[in-house]
Amino acid sequence: MVKRTSLEGDGCPIARSLDAIGDWWSLLIIRDAFFGVRRFSAFQRSLGLAKNILTVRLRSLVDRGILTTEPAADGSAYRDYVLTAKGRGLFPILVALRQWSEEFDEHPEEIATMLVDRSHHQPVRKLLLCANDGTPLRPEDTTLVPR
Amino acid sequence: MVKRTSLEGDGCPIARSLDAIGDWWSLLIIRDAFFGVRRFSAFQRSLGLAKNILTVRLRSLVDRGILTTEPAADGSAYRDYVLTAKGRGLFPILVALRQWSEEFDEHPEEIATMLVDRSHHQPVRKLLLCANDGTPLRPEDTTLVPR
DNA sequence: CGGACTGGTTTTATAATGCAACCACACAAG
DNA sequence: CTTGTGTGGTTGCATTATAAAACCAGTCCG
Structure with a gap:
């Protein structure tokens, strides 16, 4: 297996944090989330990253309990990405x-x-x-x- | 150019920090450096990363003024990697x-x-x-x- | 209804990473 | 001084991650 080595099993809490948010984009997504960005397209415009990458990152952050999705605040049929308590703990x-x-x-x-x-x-x-x-x-x- | 987008020119200080230390290994190298690791082989043993990657990362950290090399503390002809003030500022x-x-x-x-x-x-x-x-x-x- | 926007997926290309082999130099033992 | 081991890399190759662009179904707006 020649894959990016995961730090998940490591006993060091720093490595464990980096395993969750240590990639190139996650912390920038979270920064924008603190700044009030909630929508897929808003993250994409703000960060200028490819949509496929954003899809993967958002999914990973949701899976790890850092973000969660909820019905869009503007009443549309879309969904918002918002920080959980765990995500706000990254401040x-x-x-x-x-x-x-x-x-x-x-x-x-x-x-x-x-x-x-x-x-x-x-x-x-x-x-x-x-x-x-x-x-x-x-x-x-x-x-x-x-x- | 299909290359990992650099954050260097960004006005956001978070992005600027991540540009320097936001990759998969740099912060772990720095963590070990705080813990007292100084030698190439010691970093490699501790982190278990490939030597070519370690070479690139150490060089980048030295170029950015986070680490510096100095004559080995044990008097041998080898060199030590040690944190600069900028590197210690990452604590x-x-x-x-x-x-x-x-x-x-x-x-x-x-x-x-x-x-x-x-x-x-x-x-x-x-x-x-x-x-x-x-x-x-x-x-x-x-x-x-x-x- | 028509067109634009949203939130993706797919395809294809390039860059980053990981592994193993190799190598020159340092150093210690004999 | 010769042999063996450790150090600090470099090189080549395979695999994975990332990027750009095209595409697409569902949504909203007039």
């Missing part, structure tokens, strides 16, 4: 990707948008890793232990 | 992926490890998105604005 990952780009991108002037809090229109804070007692942690201050 | 993304899996995975009992703070051996806190004034924010409490 910190999107924020972390955004903040990394904002901090380290070679061409930050090309970044077009900023994430702000809706009520004050102020930029959000950087995600901060903290210990149980609230003190900030650097990567070196952490370690992995068996569960 | 929140790894943590977010880990926490998503911990919270939503279908089979949490298969998750083998826990991230703890080194001094107290207590699990780290969940990454929390906050407004500028420190109040926690849900996804719906945020919005995107032009820069």
